[in-house]
Amino acid sequence: MSSRNAQDVILRLLADGPYRRQVLSGKAAPEELKVASRIQVEGLQRFAVFLARHFYRERVVHLLKYSRALSSLTGRSPESVLKTPAFNALIPEVVLGSRATALQVAALLRDFLVNDCENIQQKLPYWKDLVQYETAFFVTDSPLEQGKDPAGPFPFVAPGIQILNLDWDLPSIFPSIMDAAARRTTQGSRKPTRLLMCRAAGGEVTVARCSDSVEKILRMLDGNTDPEKLQSVLGKDEAWIRQTLSSLFQIGVLEAPLLPHPAR
Amino acid sequence: MNRAKVSAGAFYNPHLADEILGAASLVDHLAMADPPEKSDPHFSKIREQFTLLLHDFIGQLSDPVPRHSLQRARELADLYGSPWIAEHFQCVHTQDGRYNVDYVFPPLYTEEFLERYIENAVVLKQAVGRPLAIENIPRYFSVDLDEMTEGQFLRKFFETSGCSLILDISHAWLGAYYQGRSPQDYITDLPLEYVQELHIAGVAHYSDLEGPWIGPVEPTEEMLKLAAWTFERLPNCQAVTFDAFSTLLKPGMIPRTMERIRRELNLG
16 A cells, blocks of 8 residues: 555544544454554544544634624533533544534534523524524535435536524624624514525535525426526526526536536 | 844734734734635735735645645735745645545655655645745654654655745654654754744643643743754744634733743844
């Protein structure tokens, strides 16, 4: 095995808990076992645990910045979940950056932040919506392991997008959450709000308001529906359809492997 | 060495921008670990007031760098007016991109990696059109797959690539600690004549590691004295940088540490 490939084995041993367990119990290809036999195992195990906590701390701090900013009012810093027995128990199963682990960590975050939160909800009536939003963002930030094969010749909705139906207009509340003076007094505006969340191929997560028309587009475009039908169903003009589809392609909501140009 | 010409600086931590802007008498340059956020209201002043250094944008030079990343690195270096750019001696993601520890982690010290680093470093340097400095990264656990020591690897790399070394003193201290050597002995094995920039930071205790590791903390007196001892042995050092970049950094830490570094290294 080349040393570059040996390095890949070491990196996977650090990043992939189930693989680490398998290799260290002797169940792997001979070449992988040979690499593992040259590593100080206790140090590898400790460093893997350190990396798991570090990896998710970086993401929680960055992606749950609103609930973090509110921690002086809630008494719950989201990153504290990474020091709980529940997270410790998850570490052997962690695959850094995977969607599966992101879903598990998001579930821990949700439990930690909203269980027995009546007193927080009284102060911050949008709290549960905020946690729903931030944990969805956290999950969307991680890449899906597998793409989706196109079902037909037309554009289709990319796998992994999320649509959130909220009671509170969170985007209008966010600026005041980040303002230390305003966050104590802001009650926010209670208004049914639908948001679309997606991850582009480059990794950037976009959140956009999702109108009824856009939601219909997402329901219709399954790969077998010609986008030209949208105009009659939605009652929108061609320019609107073209612009909307172009935007949805740009942020990664739609995929069209068989079409030469997104908006045709 | 003409100490008056040595630039002293820190990392740009956007949440401490006001304080950094107010510490112009202590800070000459700022290393930029992340591109500026579009919403950063301070960046234009930061750019006006300090020399900026592009730091660790590419991530790893063990594999060919994609064309778009070379282009972006050039754009950022131009935006900063970076006199040189910096990368790490690290290999943090697998070749297929599936696994990424997203944290500093050194390569195996082998001829194959040496060739890869030289080839990709030269490509990066030429694409950006600026000198390239690369920082040493410590290893926490031992791996018996090296073909040479870290010091030999670095010396061969710098002799061939035309790049320079960023010597991180806390990384060297940690490397020595986990090999059971004295830091001075460890540092003496490195190609000190290639050091262009000296990084100084602290180390913190981590229970997961049952020992010290890189942390966003102030250097101890011991670490500062080791930095001063090393600095005396760097004939070509042009900059000294307090290497701490984290949202955990509290106000006061950067100016206080800059004062201590300037005093200990006699940088005026």
